[in-house]
Amino acid sequence: MNQALTDEGYIDYYAILGLGRDAKPGEVRKEYRRRMKDLVYEIGETEITEEKRAFYLLEMAKLNAAFYILGNANRREAYTSERDSLIALEQRWRAAVDEHSAEADALRREFDRRIRGFLSKYIEEAMLDAGRDRECVEASNWNEAHERHASRILRHYRQSLYQKVLERLPFVEVTPPNIDWSERTETVQSILSEMMRNA
Numbered sequence: 001m002n003q004a005l006t007d008e009g010y011i012d013y014y015a016i017l018g019l020g021r022d023a024k025p026g027e028v029r030k031e032y033r034r035r036m037k038d039l040v041y042e043i044g045e046t047e048i049t050e051e052k053r054a055f056y057l058l059e060m061a062k063l064n065a066a067f068y069i070l071g072n073a074n075r076r077e078a079y080t081s082e083r084d085s086l087i088a089l090e091q092r093w094r095a096a097v098d099e100h101s102a103e104a105d106a107l108r109r110e111f112d113r114r115i116r117g118f119l120s121k122y123i124e125e126a127m128l129d130a131g132r133d134r135e136c137v138e139a140s141n142w143n144e145a146h147e148r149h150a151s152r153i154l155r156h157y158r159q160s161l162y163q164k165v166l167e168r169l170p171f172v173e174v175t176p177p178n179i180d181w182s183e184r185t186e187t188v189q190s191i192l193s194e195m196m197r198n199a
Helices: 013-017 025-044 050-070 073-098 104-130 134-140 144-168 181-198
Strands: none
Touching: 013 025, 013 050, 025 050, 025 134, 050 073, 050 104, 050 134, 050 144, 073 104, 104 144
């Protein structure tokens, strides 16, 4: 196999809140509020530069999205299912490449389409939607100015995760062609000679 299987790049909202998959909604809410309170306190105690603003906006957006997704049974089930399915698809693609299966290219195309959709949905869309959720706004003081600044940061974050995934994917190695230059020279000379005779 090209590289050890990993789930890096598939944003893990359970890990962001430090919770297991069996966490109850009350645990999600409690951990979200605790972490957000600590983050807001840290922001208040820090001299904000442009770089720190980007960092804190992203951290806040991640916490908001983790609560927004995991705190709602339907969103949580959809997210978990899509994430698991995508990881399984990457494994199928890897296996197809290792076995030199004809299915590998179709799996690559399907994977690329789905990973782009997953990251757009669960980073940009979910994080911005979470910033409009009443409970998230109350806990984080997220507002329209945050959203304006965060849009660019979230696009960059989504792209960085996509790159992490791409770096480990099993693209087919291309071997350099074996060119017989003497044969090629003879062929070109033969063609040129023929052209000169016909001219």
